[in-house]
Amino acid sequence: MSSLQDRSRAAVWHPCTQMARLAQVPPLPIARGEGPWLIDTDGRRYFDANSSWWVNLFGHSDRPLLDAIKTQLDTLPHVMLAGCTHEPAVRLAERLSARTGGALGHAFFGSDGASAVEIALKQSFHSWKNRGQPAKREFVCLQNSYHGETLGALSVTDVQVFRDAYDPLLMRAHIVPSPDARLANESKALAAMRALLAERHAQIACVIVEPLIQGAAGMVMYSPDYLRGLRAVTREFGVHLIADEIAVGCGRTGSFFAWEQTGADWPDFMLLSKGITGGTMALSLVLTTDEVFETFWSEDVTRGFLHSHSYTGNPLACAAANAVLDRFDAGLLDDTRAQAERLNRALAPLASRVTHLRQRGMILAFDVPDAPPRFAEAFHLKAREHELLIRPIGNTVYLMPPYLIDDAAAAFLAGAVTATLNDVLA
Numbered sequence: 001m002s003s004l005q006d007r008s009r010a011a012v013w014h015p016c017t018q019m020a021r022l023a024q025v026p027p028l029p030i031a032r033g034e035g036p037w038l039i040d041t042d043g044r045r046y047f048d049a050n051s052s053w054w055v056n057l058f059g060h061s062d063r064p065l066l067d068a069i070k071t072q073l074d075t076l077p078h079v080m081l082a083g084c085t086h087e088p089a090v091r092l093a094e095r096l097s098a099r100t101g102g103a104l105g106h107a108f109f110g111s112d113g114a115s116a117v118e119i120a121l122k123q124s125f126h127s128w129k130n131r132g133q134p135a136k137r138e139f140v141c142l143q144n145s146y147h148g149e150t151l152g153a154l155s156v157t158d159v160q161v162f163r164d165a166y167d168p169l170l171m172r173a174h175i176v177p178s179p180d181a182r183l184a185n186e187s188k189a190l191a192a193m194r195a196l197l198a199e200r201h202a203q204i205a206c207v208i209v210e211p212l213i214q215g216a217a218g219m220v221m222y223s224p225d226y227l228r229g230l231r232a233v234t235r236e237f238g239v240h241l242i243a244d245e246i247a248v249g250c251g252r253t254g255s256f257f258a259w260e261q262t263g264a265d266w267p268d269f270m271l272l273s274k275g276i277t278g279g280t281m282a283l284s285l286v287l288t289t290d291e292v293f294e295t296f297w298s299e300d301v302t303r304g305f306l307h308s309h310s311y312t313g314n315p316l317a318c319a320a321a322n323a324v325l326d327r328f329d330a331g332l333l334d335d336t337r338a339q340a341e342r343l344n345r346a347l348a349p350l351a352s353r354v355t356h357l358r359q360r361g362m363i364l365a366f367d368v369p370d371a372p373p374r375f376a377e378a379f380h381l382k383a384r385e386h387e388l389l390i391r392p393i394g395n396t397v398y399l400m401p402p403y404l405i406d407d408a409a410a411a412f413l414a415g416a417v418t419a420t421l422n423d424v425l426a
């Protein structure tokens with residue numbers, strides 16, 4: 001096929017890819033993007049049903065986003081954020097703070113999701129240390145959790161395929177049972193968490209969770225009740241709570257922060273990345289409280305937070321994020337609710353053929369019982385023939401499309417997913 005694919009195989013080490021399989025699963029040679037469509041070098045198009053790893057909120061080549069970046073590019077593409085500051089970063093931090101009613105009023109900038117996780121884990125530990133509790137250095141995560149793949153983030157990740165190879169290098173985190181609506185185990189999972197915190201709160205710094213949906217586990221959904229309970233037990237035992245909204249933030253689940261659906265107090269840390277720049281620039285943020293922030297306040301440099309990335313608070317990325325927030329300020333969530341409803345109606349007929357058809361906001365997933373071996377790869381390849389870019393996780397097929405679902409797009413997705421399923425199960 002395209003020589004771009006051969007050159008890529010030779011020179012580019014692709015992520016999350018067994019390179020020996022690239023001959024069977026050649027990377028799509030993408031030339032450009034337009035709305036939900038990716039167009040390859042031969043002019044074929046593919047609907048980006050997973051928003052290019054969950055980042056692309058408004059489709060490709062979204063005009064207002066590109067314009068915001070171009071305007072910023074002509075003024076100040078980059079400046080370091082130590083010793084300098086700039087309007088796009090300050091404005092973004094202020095606007096996100098306002099979205100939490102000021103509860104999470106201090107923003108630290110990172111480069112990608114994993115760096116946000118590293119930052120929050122370090123801040124939590126250091127905050128306790130500054131308060132005279134250096135023994136609080138253990139971390140807790142949920143079974144099947146995914147928080148990224150750098151060593152610290154991988155230590156609080158429990159997806160076997162990513163973790164096992166590097167396990168000897170990792171910090172020991174506590175991994176506790178996770179809630180899963182399919183198992184109706186939410187109160188048992190919370191009881192297990194409570195038992196651990198009751199026993200080891202003097203050693204535990206924080207608990208990290210993916211609110212409402214464990215994405216990389218295979219779109220495992222659970223109710224806000226669990227999170228309300230988790231907020232209560234972490235408060236009861238004096239343990240920080242980190243809400244990793246890298247995947248579920250930015251309107252994905254129907255509210256700007258998934259956490260808003262709990263009605264509970266805010267977590268101690270909130271992480272954003274992926275959608276925050278709408279699939280244009282790499283950026284992440286760690287938002288935290290006055291209470292955490294104040295533990296670092298001192299004339300002593302070693303009590304300050306010691307962390308930096310070269311591109312921290314990059315103005316282009318912040319300008320893109322501000323343009324994303326403009327859309328939410330203009331009432332985007334009303335529209336995404338209508339889009340979610342369309343998706344729901346269009347895919348509902350699949351319920352008779354699959355198990356656990358489930359949805360929260362703009363994430364819809366189902367499981368395929370008795371899936372053949374290498375199901376995910378086979379589905380991904382077949383889907384290409386139906387103009388669909390999709391990557392199932394195990395036997396879970398999910399849609400996490402850009403927020404561009406009109407009736408035609410919903411009908412297209414339902415048709416393409418059904419046709420692919422027919423082919424793969426034939």
Ligand SMILES: *Cc1c(COP(=O)(O)O)cnc(C)c1O
Binds near residue numbers: 113117244
């Ligand atoms: C993707 C993801 C991360 C890691 O983000 P990267 O930008 O890929 O490093 C962390 N947490 C969650 C919940 C994610 O979905």
